[in-house]
Amino acid sequence: MNNTKNVMIIGVGGQGSLLASKLLGRLLLTKGYDIKVSEVHGMSQRGGSVVTYVRFGDKVYSPIIDRGEADFIISFELLEAARYTEYLKAGGRIITNTQEINPMPVITGAASYPESLDTKMEAAGINIDAFDALSLAEEAGNAKAVNLVLMGRLSNYFDFTDDEWMNAIEQSVPAKFLELNKKAFLLGREA
Amino acid sequence: MKKLMLGNEAVARGLYEAGCSFVSSYPGTPSTEITEAVAKYNEVYAEWAPNEKVALESAFGASLAGKRSFCGMKHVGLNVAADPLFTISYTGVNGGLIIAVADDAGMHSSQNEQDSRHYAKASKIPMLEPSDSAEAIEFTKKAYEISEKFDTPVLLKMCTRVSHSQSIVEESERVESVKEYVKDGAKYIMMPGNAKRRHPVVEARAEALTAFAENDSVNRIEAGESREMGFVTSSTSYQYVKEVFGDKYPVLKLGMIWPMPVEKIRNFAETVNKVVVVEELDGFIEEHCRSIGVDVIGKELFSNIGELSQNLVAEKLGVETACGNKISDTIPPRPPVMCAGCPHRGLFYTLAKNKITVMGDIGCYTLGAVAPLGAIDSVICMGASVSGVHGFNKANGGATDGKTVAVIGDSTFMHSGITGLVNIAYNNSNSTVIIVDNSITGMTGHQQNPTTGMNLKGDPASKIDLESLCRAVGINRVRVVDPYDLKQCDAVIKEELAFDEPSVIISRRPCALLKYVKHNAPLKVDSDKCKSCKMCMKIGCPAISMTDGKAKIDATLCTGCGVCGQLCKFDALN
Known part of the structure; x- marks a missing residue:
């Protein structure tokens, strides 16, 4: 029986979603899982929609997550969460920052940013955990710590100890930002 | 110790462990991190070359000197390096030589979706194709063994999903490898008399490599519970097949994609009711199977356009897949855009405002094509803007000289724009070329180049002076503008387009993402x-x-x- 767990991390190029996958990868490695983490580099990093796949279990083959497969979708931005709901498996959960960042077609007026996306997703029967991660990151000391706030929230759904998470954070962020990131993680966890 | 490693980092680790001591590459997504990662090992000399042709010829020189050498590039880079590639196949090597080529099925960051496996067959050079990071290390080391045993360069074929996926690897120690250089003109001077004697050597080598492919563990058969069907596959497609079917059906996993075995495939086909070939892009394995009389199912099921995935494999073979709910609102797309503060923006605004025809090129500034700027008319390949504006203007008999420009980045200009500029000067073309000099190779993630004054290792390097270079090839009018100054941009562009002489405008301002800015x-x-x-x-x-x-x-x-x-x-x- 395939016990692979799938976590998609999505955001807007430049938001720092690669750090979240790095942290998760480090943690899972210490737990003895087989792991694949798939990133996309290049053009989409210039403000485009960026997707990272994290998969772990006894034996992981494909590096990507397909429609209907994600146990968790971690989203840095609300529109991006709505873009990828088809990737969620039955019983899966979206954890999303409620921040809205207008894509260029919205900025130019060629398209509009749909309203109340979080309530619409909920109404469509999607398990969604939407909260203002940006404010918590700012409270921790830096708007760029949204990734750690989201990881903190995700940690509520995993059976890993605080020590295991903190060790992974220590390995993934520069020493001078360690306290800030730990604080962001805890704020996300308790939110 | 187990480590998570990007496929590209794993190739770098394999190079290090195999004793590689010379690396020359040109950056290109998804291949760039191989060379960036290998540059961190002090034992390996590593450099960015101005283009892939120079990189491969340099790597060949290092091989001739007896060192294990390497050169990495993206799929379209191999087009640039194809000239030396086909003849290095004839000479063979002294120290082992690996050429990594990374394809981009799905075109995440590329201008076409070419299938580089055809190059292996056309140049008669063996090609290995890893399917994860552990194999990336293993196959890189094996590639050097094959290179030296069979006296051939070896192609290592990567793709976006293998290059940019992390999976678990184990590291080993480095083993040094050096050979002596002995002068051997009959082998290394490819003039007709010698090359005629080398061609039969190449053909015999292909036969020997086919025998190797029959027996070596690089091509392996994995048993299955049912004989109803069997798969022949490789690379990331192998992972999708295993993801869907696990150990249900037998799989012939090809690690060496050229030359392919004959008897091994025939024997495998004998053991199953039907053979399904799963491969991305062209039906390369499929054609081989048919040519040796093995009936297979392949491209009638799987498209030769775009990437595959586990759901695509499942659906085409009758396995049900799931799909999450979605909301009824239309979700607007989020295409990549020029960053806030990008120095290219002011320049493209000025060009669009003046309704100028723009021959574009490859880099971040290709984004000048998208709305609302919409300032670019064509983008083909590295350097094509400079050559293209010349052809466009000459063909129009001078009628478009005053309203057409080429726009090319600093790194792309050094890669292959300079030869186009020579052509403009030499053939007396009244064309205007704009070099958008943001002092870095931007799109691939900030690599140094000959105009930045730094090398790959981060040490100070000779800095090409673009103004002097353009004057030296015969362009008398060379102007520099600040793209943040719209009035200046507008005035200078108008002046140079009006002037009856070829000109270069350097739009100079460092990338806003550079740390020192x-x-x-x-x-x-x-x-x-x-x-x-x-x-x-x-x-x-x-x-x-x-x-x-x-x-x-x-x-x-x-x-x-x-x-x-x-x-x-x-x-x-x-």
Whole structure:
């Protein structure tokens, strides 16, 4: 029986979603899982929609997550969460920052940013955990710590100890930002 | 110790462990990180070359000197390096030589979707194809063994999903490898008399390599529970097949994609009711199977366009897949855009405003093509803007000289724009070339190049002076503008287009993402002064939006470049 767990991390190029996958990868490695983490580099990093796949279990083959497969979708931005709901498996959960960042077609007026996306997703029967991660990151000391706030929230759904998470954070962020990131993680966890 | 490693980092680790001591590459997504990672090992000399042809010829020189050498590139880079490739196949090697080529099925960051496996067959050079990071290390080391045993360069074929996926590897120690150089003109001087004697050697080598492919563990058969069907597959396609079917059906996994075995495939086909070939892009394995009389199912099921995935494999073979719910709203797309503060923006705005025909090129500035700027007319390949503007203007008999330009980046100009400029000067073309010099190779993630004054290892290096270079090839009119200064840009472009002589305009301002670039304070909107005219929206800056009918600036994105402020007729942006 395939016990692979799938976590998609999505955001807007430049938001720092690669750090979240790095942290998760480090943690899972210490737990003895087989792991694949798939990133996309290049053009989409210039403000485009960026997707990272994290998969772990006894034996992981494909590096990507397909429609209907994600146990968790971690989203840095609300529109991006709505873009990828088809990737969620039955019983899966979206954890999303409620921040809205207008894509260029919205900025130019060629398209509009749909309203109340979080309530619409909920109404469509999607398990969604939407909260203002940006404010918590700012409270921790830096708007760029949204990734750690989201990881903190995700940690509520995993059976890993605080020590295991903190060790992974220590390995993934520069020493001078360690306290800030730990604080962001805890704020996300308790939110 | 177990480690998580990107496929590209794993190739670098394999190079290090195999005793590679010379690396020359040109950056290109998805291949770039191989060379960046290998540069961190002190035992390996590593450099960015101006283009892939120079990189491969340099790597060949290092091989001739007896060192294990390497050269990495993206799929379209191999087109540039194809000239030496086909003849290095004839000479063979002294120290082992590996050429990594990374394909981009799905075109995440590329201008075409070519299948590089055809190069292996056409140049008669063996090609290995790893399917994860552990194999990337293993196959890199095996590639050197094959290279030296069979006296051949070896192609290592990567793809986006193998290059940019992390999986678990174990590291080993480095083993040094050096051979002596002995002069051997009959082998290394490829003039007709010698080359005629080398061609039969190449053909015999292909036969020997086929025998190797029959027996070596690089091509392996994995048993299955059912004989109803069997798969022949490789690379990331292998992972999708295993993801869907696990150990249900037998799989012949090809690690060496050229030359392919014959008897091994025939024997495998005998053991199953039907053979399904799963491969991305062209039916390369499929054609081989048919040519040796093995009937297979392949491209009638799986498209030769775009990437595969586990769901695609499942659906085509009758396995049910799931799909999550979605909301009924249309989700607007989020295409990549020029960053806030990008120096290219002001230049493209000026070109669009003046309705100038723009031959574009490859780099971040290709994004000048997208709305609302929409300032570019064509993009083909590295350097094509400079050659293209010359052809466009000559064909029009001078009628378009005053309203057409080429736009090319600093790194791309050094890669293959300079030869086009030589052509402009030599053939007396009244064309204008704009070099957008942002002092870095931007799109691939900030690599140094001959115009930046730094090398791959981060040490100071000789810095090409673009103005002198352009004058030296015969361009007398060379101007420099600051793309943040719209008036200056507008005036200089108009002057140079009007002048009856070829010219180069260097639009110079470092990439806003470079760490050493200091940003100004973000601009603020004076809502009372804002007349909602939307002039500031015409530059497509992601930091500016209209909220409640007034312009709004996102202070976390704005770098204070001031380009939008120059457009505001009501002085509302300061």
